[in-house]
Amino acid sequence: MCANLTLVRRSVQLLMFVFLVYGSVVIGFYAADKISGALPALSCAYDSMNADYCALIPLQHQLHHRLGAAADAGNWFMFLMPFLTTVGTFLLLFVFLNKAFCGWVCPLGFFQEVMQLIGQKLGLRRVDSLTHGAVDKIRPVKWLMLGGLVLVLPALTSLGFLSDEWGDPFCQICPSRIMTTLLTGSNEQLFVDTSSPSYMALSITGDFLFGLMVALALTMRQPFCRICPMLALHAVFRKVGLARLVKQGSSRCEKCGLCAEACPMDIRELQSEFNAVARPKDITLADCTLCGRCVEFCPDKDVLQLRYLNVPVFSSSPAYFKRRKKAQTQWDSVKLIGFSKAEKEKV
Amino acid sequence: MRALIVFVLWMPAFMVQADLYWQPVPGRGGAHGGAAKMFKLAEQIPDAKRTVALLHSDLQRNPLEVDKGLYRVKGSGKNNYHALVAREEGSDYRHLAVRYLYFNGKPVDSSPSDLLAESLGELEIVPDPLPREHWRYTSDKPYRFRVQFNGKPLPEQPVLVMTETGSTEILHSDSDGVLKLVIPDDFATVVPGARKNPPGELRIFSEVDREGINYQSSLSMSYYVNPSHWKSASLGAMAALGGLLFGLWLNRRLPAHSRRKKRCVQI
Numbered sequence: 001m002c003a004n005l006t007l008v009r010r011s012v013q014l015l016m017f018v019f020l021v022y023g024s025v026v027i028g029f030y031a032a033d034k035i036s037g038a039l040p041a042l043s044c045a046y047d048s049m050n051a052d053y054c055a056l057i058p059l060q061h062q063l064h065h066r067l068g069a070a071a072d073a074g075n076w077f078m079f080l081m082p083f084l085t086t087v088g089t090f091l092l093l094f095v096f097l098n099k100a101f102c103g104w105v106c107p108l109g110f111f112q113e114v115m116q117l118i119g120q121k122l123g124l125r126r127v128d129s130l131t132h133g134a135v136d137k138i139r140p141v142k143w144l145m146l147g148g149l150v151l152v153l154p155a156l157t158s159l160g161f162l163s164d165e166w167g168d169p170f171c172q173i174c175p176s177r178i179m180t181t182l183l184t185g186s187n188e189q190l191f192v193d194t195s196s197p198s199y200m201a202l203s204i205t206g207d208f209l210f211g212l213m214v215a216l217a218l219t220m221r222q223p224f225c226r227i228c229p230m231l232a233l234h235a236v237f238r239k240v241g242l243a244r245l246v247k248q249g250s251s252r253c254e255k256c257g258l259c260a261e262a263c264p265m266d267i268r269e270l271q272s273e274f275n276a277v278a279r280p281k282d283i284t285l286a287d288c289t290l291c292g293r294c295v296e297f298c299p300d301k302d303v304l305q306l307r308y309l310n311v312p313v314f315s316s317s318p319a320y321f322k323r324r325k326k327a328q329t330q331w332d333s334v335k336l337i338g339f340s341k342a343e344k345e346k347v
Numbered sequence: 348m349r350a351l352i353v354f355v356l357w358m359p360a361f362m363v364q365a366d367l368y369w370q371p372v373p374g375r376g377g378a379h380g381g382a383a384k385m386f387k388l389a390e391q392i393p394d395a396k397r398t399v400a401l402l403h404s405d406l407q408r409n410p411l412e413v414d415k416g417l418y419r420v421k422g423s424g425k426n427n428y429h430a431l432v433a434r435e436e437g438s439d440y441r442h443l444a445v446r447y448l449y450f451n452g453k454p455v456d457s458s459p460s461d462l463l464a465e466s467l468g469e470l471e472i473v474p475d476p477l478p479r480e481h482w483r484y485t486s487d488k489p490y491r492f493r494v495q496f497n498g499k500p501l502p503e504q505p506v507l508v509m510t511e512t513g514s515t516e517i518l519h520s521d522s523d524g525v526l527k528l529v530i531p532d533d534f535a536t537v538v539p540g541a542r543k544n545p546p547g548e549l550r551i552f553s554e555v556d557r558e559g560i561n562y563q564s565s566l567s568m569s570y571y572v573n574p575s576h577w578k579s580a581s582l583g584a585m586a587a588l589g590g591l592l593f594g595l596w597l598n599r600r601l602p603a604h605s606r607r608k609k610r611c612v613q614i
Contacts, residue, residue: 029476030458045481057481127601164542178587192582193574195539203578207586208593215594220601 004327005292005314009103013110020107021180023051042108042176042230049184056170056229058086060154064167068158091237098241099234102225103289108176109225112217113264119218123335127220128261135266138226139287145170146229165198172202175210175224221264225289235286243290244307247283249275252300259304262297270294270304280305296324366390367435368550368565369446372417384420384448388413388433392442395435402430402465405455424452428459428477432467440561443468446568447477470562471495472506472551475525484549484570487532492566493524494553500524504553510570511548526551530570539577546571 020043024031031051045053062083070079094101102109120126130138149170157166171177181189190207193199209224216223225231253259253275260271265287274281283304284290295304298316306314372385391397399411401420404427411418411431420431428447435442445467459477475491478484494501504520514531521527530549538544546569554563 028458028460030460030479048479048482125598127598131602187580187584190583190587191574191578191580192586193578194582195541195543195577203583204586207583208590211587211590211592212594212597213590215591215598218595219598 004324005296006324009291010110010113012104013113016105017107017110019051020105021047021183022049024049027051042106042174042228044171044174044177044180044189046171046177046189047180047184048186050180054176054230055086055090055233056150056174057168059083059150060168060170062086063151063154064158066158067155068160071159090233091240094234094237095240095242098243098290099231099238099284099288100243100290102228102231102234103291106225106230107180108228109222109289111179112213112222112224115214115217116219116221120332121334121336122218123337124219129266130220132268135268141227142229142232142235145227146232149173150229150233163196163198165196165202169202170229172199173206173209175206175213178206178210222289226265226287231287231289238284238286238288239282241284242309244282244310245284245288245290245292245294246280246305246307247274247303248277248280249273249303250300251275253303256299258297258299259294262293264291264293265289267294297321366565367392367433367442367444367563368552369431369433369444369567370548371569386418386420386431386446387416388418388444392435392437392440395437395440395442397433397435399431399433402432402462402467403455404429404450404459404462405457406461406465420448422450422452425450425455426452427455427457428462430462430465430467434468439559440563441469443470443562443564445472445564445566447474466498468562468564469497469557470501470553470555470564472526472553472564472566474566484530484568485573486530486534486547486570487573487575489527489529492526492528492551494520494526495524496555496557496562501553501555504555507552509550509552511550532573534572537572537576541571541574544572 019026042056043050043053045057047053062079066079066082070076097104153162153166153169156162157164178189181187190210191203192207193203213224247270253271257271260266260268263270267285267287269285270283273283290306292306292314295306295314295316298304299318299321301317302312302315304316305312366389368389369386370389372387388399399413399418400408401411401423402408403423404425411420418431420429423429428449431446431448433444447462463473463475463477471494473493473495475493484490494504494506501520501524502522504524504526506518506520506526508514508516508518508528510531510533512533512535514533516531518526518528528551534544534547548567549570550565550567552563552565554561556562
């Protein structure tokens with residue numbers, strides 16, 4: 001049992017962040033299109049120093065550039081071959097780590113966690129959780145982002161129903177494009193494009209969304225992850241991933257709920273599902289990022305487990321829970337500045 | 348006096364002027380992709396011994412045949428950068444013209460670094476580096492090139508930079524043989540929109556004499572209008588600031604709530 005899973009995860013996130021934002025400095029300038037070209041994390045191709053990039057760019061480009069041409073030629077092979085190759089590359093990587101890409105690899109996810117730490121250390125008022133109603137309203141947005149911005153709009157553009165500006169609409173509004181390029185010292189992706197009304201609307205939306213994400217991440221956990229199309233894309237394939245979150249709950253779970261409280265994605269089903277089952281059940285839900293915080297903060301032995309190839313790699317235990325809770329309390333008590341009265345009183 | 352100044356300014360340009368260079372034929376193939384591209388070799392010496400070859404991204408070399416003064420370069424089916432190389436040789440001269448072309452296709456084991464490391468001639472102007480995928484040469488941006496002779500850097504080497512729209516500049520490589528160049532923003536007319544402006548042509552020439560032999564080298568490339576003409580960074584920062592302020596306001600409005608079922612508060 002490791003001393004602190006969150007510390008291990010943050011170390012991996014930091015390494016992956018450096019690799020995905022600045023990695024070309026280490027592994028070579030031209031490496032970005034050599035490693036996979038389709039990593040299921042929001043590592044932006046517009047970052048000139050990264051070492052690999054996001055699957056969403058090739059997906060949108062293949063729909064935009066090839067679907068219409070394939071329809072015109074009556075040759076679907078010329079569209080399906082590259083499209084399925086990208087999805088296949090993504091699937092291959094995804095099978096190995098499942099949704100852990102979101103919680104352990106994605107640079108935008110890590111950036112939001114860092115912003116949340118900064119907010120906490122500045123003593124800003126923390127929004128522990130969104131209401132159940134708000135969560136239920138937000139959950140479908142990621143599917144709309146995937147279906148609408150990544151698939152439907154580029155496809156309609158390719159078929160001639162929309163103007164060319166809508167060929168890669170998700171990239172136009174993606175906050176990771178702005179975040180990763182700003183962190184390499186370039187402000188080239190923070191702009192308002194005045195060349196057409198569509199580009200102007202998309203670029204203003206992207207800039208506004210970036211500012212909104214930064215502000216919300218200071219007080220709320222993972223605001224953009226909740227609507228990210230990558231989360232939805234992962235969710236489609238989550239049943240074939242080798243990494244899983246499993247639960248074998250008991251009647252105590254109904255009264256506890258510490259797992260749901262620890263979850264940065266507000267998955268309340270962690271508390272209510274699989275509480276009287278004979279065998280551990282897969283509870284890797286659509287919004288799960290396999291961060292493992294629910295397992296860390298579960299006080300009962302082996303109720304929650306992270307498994308790889310069905311072998312437990314990290315399990316909940318009373319001893320770990322006590323240590324972890326104590327460490328968290330100590331960490332939360334350290335504040336550099338106390339901006340919020342309510343947060344000061346909590347300490 | 349005025350004529351003297353013009354002559355003094357013209358002389359260095361003449362001294363580093365090299366003639367042989369690659370010129371794309373308009374309307375034949377894009378900057379990227381698998382489509383065939385058509386080029387002509389400008390300012391050839393009629394009687395020179397000439398060799399023209401395409402160095403593929405996997406470092407395989409294929410000779411190219413001329414057809415009515417044009418060289419047709421087909422997509423090789425291999426991904427990444429290729430080098431179009433022309434050499435002219437005579438008893439007292441060696442001329443080299445190079446142009447790097449991008450083709451889509453199957454991945455190859457070699458990287459553009461391997462391609463750039465290949466020796467194409469004695470005097471070379473080598474991009475350091477070539478633009479990566481999703482990037483291209485753009486006006487008003489800085490780029491680096493290595494000027495080298497027999498693989499060794501040429502310090503303080505004069506280099507002539509010309510665009511087809513008329514910009515001309517004499518630059519010198521630094522003590523490490525590195526040429527730092529900001530591509531001129533010299534498009535006569537700019538229409539808002541990345542795809543609405545045809546690319547310009549940039550040519551870099553250099554020349555040295557060694558042991559009675561004159562070596563000339565040229566590197567040519569397309570360059571594109573800097574999108575800052577229609578993309579405003581200050582407006583972008585304002586839009587992001589708007590999002591930030593809205594988010595900070597929203598933070599204060601969000602109700603405190605616990606996810607724990609037993610303390611659930613529905614609002």
